[in-house]
Amino acid sequence: MxxxxxxxxxxxxxxxxxxxxxxxxxxxxxxxxxxxxxxxITADNLMKILYKHGLAMTEFLRDFDTSESNIETYQDKITVAYINKDILALEDIYLHFKYEDVRTKRLLKFLIAELNGTATRKQFKKLSYIFFKQNKWDEETLWLIFHIMDWYEMSDLRDLIDSVIKKFNYKNSTERMKQLMIRIAIRYLAICFKRDKDDSKAKDIINCLKSLPNTADMRMYKIITVYYDKLFSHKYDEASDIANILNNI
Known part of the structure; x- marks a missing residue:
């Protein structure tokens, strides 16, 4: 449709x-x-029309969802639990982990430690080494990177983002890979704002995300991009309005 x-x-x-x-x-x-x-229609106007008529973005976009493979669903469960700081959910996933991927199991253990406040820089460095020692840049690597971005120093994080951009060609990537690249880009914006780092890389990423196609699966990402653009432009009232809409989705 x-x-x-x-x-x-x-x-x-x-x-x-x-x-x-x-x-x-x-x-x-x-x-x-x-x-x-x-x-x-632009993401901004889509959001305004839905808000005007009391429509939830998730309900509107539901018909455009595509089915995911078991591993993608499994990964997304981990991501949602981590973002929601749901330690019990992560522990349950860890106990019933059914895939043989060592990197994902180590990530789960680290995320649980992070949310419990016991994760260390030494553990992070070891985990990062495990992620990249095979020099294997694929969808799973992108997914793994997303969860440890907060632990990087700003200069190292910029280098990491540059590496992602160089390693992956967005136009020739799978839909899953595109989604992961966009999530990493948006998380970079969140980290920049949290650390009060309004650098040129953030501006470049905002401009890049704004140029995403006006397709249904990109709507939410473009709205979030507008939110960060308002924050970096110090238009806090407008950013607050967008945040209120996002919180009600």
Missing amino acids: MIGEHFKRVRNSKNLTQEQMAAGIVNRSFYSRVENGSSS
């Missing part, structure tokens, strides 16, 4: 005209072209 078709279905379910759906955000003529697939 195209995003325009989904817009039309949602609009009809709410008994709204095209003019009512788009009012105050884009004109009816442009919105009509979005519905028939001849024009693309």
Whole structure:
């Protein structure tokens, strides 16, 4: 299903005209072209329309989800548990770990230690060495990198981001790899802001993320990019508005 078709279905379910759906955000003529697939809507305007009509982004994008392999689902469970600081979930995954990949099991152990406050720089350096000793740059390596980025010194982190950019060609990458590269880029922005490092690399990444295609699977990433762009531009009120929307998704 195209995003325009989904817009039309949602609009009809709410008994709204095209003019009512788009009012105050884009004109009816442009919105009509979005519905028939001849024009693309920006992430910013998509977010505004959904918010205006009380629609959750996750529900709107649900029809565009693609099925993932077992390993991807497994990895995402670990990522979600880590982001939510859910130690019990990580411990449960560790106890029932069913894949033979040593790197992932070591990462799980490290993440549990990190959330418990017992992880050390020595453990991080050993883990980082294990990740890269085979010089194997693949989807799994990108996924592993994402979880240890906070432990790098800023200069080393910039070098790591440069290596990722050089090693991977975005246009020729798998969809999973593209998603992982984008997650790493956004996490870099988060770390820069947290450490008060408004450097040129962050600006380059924001511009790169803004140029992502206006497809359904990129919407959330582009909205988050707008959020960090507002933060780095010191437009905190606008950033706060976007954060409130994201928190309600």
